[in-house]
Amino acid sequence: MAEQGSIPLIWRRYPQRYRLEGNKCENCGTYFFPPRLVCPNCRRRGSLTKHVFSGKGVVESYTVVHVPPDEMAGQEPYVLALVRLEEGPVVTAVVTDVDPEDVKIGTRVRLAFRRISEQGESGLVCYGYKFAPEKGF
Template identity: 55%
Template sequence: MTHRKALPGIWRRFPERYRLEGNKCKNCGEHFFPPRIICPNCRRDGKLEGHEMSKEGEIYSYTIIRSAPVGFEDQTPYVLAIIELKEGTKVTAQITDVDPEEMEIGMEVEEVLRKISEDGKKGKINYGYKFVPKS
């Protein structure tokens, strides 16, 4: 099935998908990924500024996908995990270059840019962050 994703929506999120750009509240110090429009702690007193998240973290939790959604069928079994970054922010991402059986909570991982999906044979190729066991 060819499913073309809206180009502006993808394009606006390149900083987040390619460089893990989130933000940080200068008032309370909390980091956010994906970036927030307002700080949920400080509300109108919050001062958000762009912040490139650290590219390292550890596995907070994970699951092994054996029955995948459309477009991901060829990748099963694959790992989807919640990664706690050094800033304490949690990110959900695929873990690649790993045997699912080797996964464990607390495993150290680092971010890599990988192909996430393709909009059919003629459409755009979508790239973004995944994580691999730290080498």
């Protein structure tokens, strides 16, 4: 977890954490989230362009976290999942608005915008992506 008060570290990643901005290699067609600075497949032959991910995905694996990092104390138990986005990349994120027993491998989810953590009582609120079950919407 980021040290308390580390403002630039949080601010720098807003485009990715707020709206799933990643990229795509026009040379090999692979999508990347988080965005890559060099295509690991094509290296210097690659050509990376911005791609905003749809936020639709499927749970590839999950765990119910009972012992959270200090920054998320009080939110446990929460579901942490590997979510495969429909464009291909997998992200690690919390599945929110759900009872833990309702998350399974294969559960379809959609993007949600949530508070992730807080840098202490008086510090910055760190927002970012979580996912919520698609069922019902």
